[in-house]
Amino acid sequence: MSEVNGRNGAPVDLAAWSCPLPLRDSPTVVMGHGGGGALSAELVEHLFLPAFGPVGELRDSAVVDVGTARVAFSTDSYVVRPLFFPGGSIGDLAVNGTVNDLAMSGAQPLYLSTAFILEEGTALADLGRVAEALGAAARAAGVRLVTGDTKVVDAGHGDGVYVNTAGLGLVGPGVDIRPGRARPGDVVLVSGDLGRHGVAVLSCREGLEFGTAVESDTAPLHGLVAAMLDTGADVHVLRDPTRGGLAASLNEIATTAGVGIEIVERQVPVPPEVADACAILGLDPFYVANEGRLVAVVPPVDADRVLAVMRGHPHGSGAAVIGRVTAEHPAMVVARTGLGATRVVDLPVGEQLPRIC
Amino acid sequence: MSEVNGRNGAPVDLAAWSCPLPLRDSPTVVMGHGGGGALSAELVEHLFLPAFGPVGELRDSAVVDVGTARVAFSTDSYVVRPLFFPGGSIGDLAVNGTVNDLAMSGAQPLYLSTAFILEEGTALADLGRVAEALGAAARAAGVRLVTGDTKVVDAGHGDGVYVNTAGLGLVGPGVDIRPGRARPGDVVLVSGDLGRHGVAVLSCREGLEFGTAVESDTAPLHGLVAAMLDTGADVHVLRDPTRGGLAASLNEIATTAGVGIEIVERQVPVPPEVADACAILGLDPFYVANEGRLVAVVPPVDADRVLAVMRGHPHGSGAAVIGRVTAEHPAMVVARTGLGATRVVDLPVGEQLPRIC
Incomplete structure (x- = not known):
């Protein structure tokens, strides 16, 4: 590969890149521990995993055997602020996030x-x-809300409504989709343009306006995934780029699979209104959260038909090829810029926007 | 049945007893909405269920079909204060509560x-x-922690650590244990003495001492349940009397099955130190939370052998028969007092002790 430069323009020491991160010096929890980036990863690696014991490959949902069934099992808590924002609400996120x-x-x-x-x-x-939003989102996604719990904490010890959803799904025979399966040569796709959710929440929270209203992309993606799998393609990896955005998802794939990923900046679809907002706010759209988008890693032989099926689906109409998996620079993600240079797309330390989901 | 008197001594109008509760006048969430009593039931019945749609019979865990497997699925959030208390911690509760x-x-x-x-x-x-306590409790219970999530909220919008666990279990063929199966004539048992958890947390929180230290009873009960089922007994109902205590569990069974329940006060085991603490604090031990006890409803023909097996198990050594299911006064629980009178054991409105689990 050509030389890789960090954000400051200096060459990056590749050998030092993928060493495990220590739990940093702060003696207390900081916002970034919930941001889905490096601080979150440290907390998992250096605090939770030693206490909990091995959990297998880290991924969006665990796949476990229950009797004769292969069951996907996942959980997420939602603490987004405000509860309602352009294009959705905490209820939509709580359903779509866990469904995804x-x-x-x-x-x-x-x-x-x-x-x-x-x-x-x-x-x-x-x-x-x-509750109405949650119920409506569940009906729209075709999932059933079957069990629940309510706790109340004293005023000043919560923030209105926090909601956790856990989900169960059935994994079909032969399906094996996980970050560790990314292979050099694989093609990297996204299902649509990026950054809408984060910008929508931020604009609402801060009372900002950017000329054009940006709405959250929150949506359930299992129908899109089913259509992709129905092509018979051997989909290797799927990730939804939520907290930490595209950058966090690609870094997790690269680290887990021990591969490099190279994306082409101008092929990553970013809506003009998101780009404008990010420019004003000093955000990088690659790091902004999405709630209705996925990243797919597929073998080159399958890429064209998967892309075609995605583009034919309502939740994948903006799908695009954005890059490829490489054997070079394992555990690192780089972006090729418009000028032909490459820059490192590193794992964010925290989340640019706290309490985004 | 003989006349039933309310707590104020006046006869109770049985006909009016089991009508659904309206969502009360408060326009806001009150602590009692999280107490596992009447206010919690109202919130579920009048707010969540209309929004979510039908969820089937309400119970501690849902039993759903996933492929060919019958899967039990449950969730609980834990907001207990303080995080550590005599006999346990929020980590123990988070494992044992959901396991139970x-x-x-x-x-x-x-x-x-x-x-x-x-x-x-x-x-x-x-x-x-x-995290260490959670991991240790999971190992002790023989369950695996397979997926997780971490969110961080700004200072002043949480209270240190809240934790949610959801759980999956395998339901064997022919097993059908749920509140709706209670039948007149069935025998009601408890697995041990009552009230330890609530008193332990309260004493720690308020800095109270009662001469003898009371420790939480937190424990995983699935081994005890397996031993009970191994007898071949047709166990109709199992409940763990957590928030709202024995009173809430029995009322839920009576309401769901449309039966009456009559318990004999002096047969309900209450440790002297719990009784003393309750007397000082003005609490009724029937309403105090337990985290390592169960209530079982079994046909009379099975009662003796189930009781014997319970008493032979480390988590059931204090098991006792406390009453029976009746056809009289459906949806009502009554206690026969030492004087031969009966009193209504009504569903608590809220929880005597907020943030008990």
């Missing part, structure tokens, strides 16, 4: 649990709106 | 998810202790 985590293992999502942590004093009308 | 919810459907618990909502500024050392 199941779909990223190639599972057919079937059942969700819902667990609320409510702050004393929250308006029941607001909770009702959240 | 699965066991109450007769399932073999297999896998748990863990989802943390951390408050910015929480000491990583404290989080580490919680």
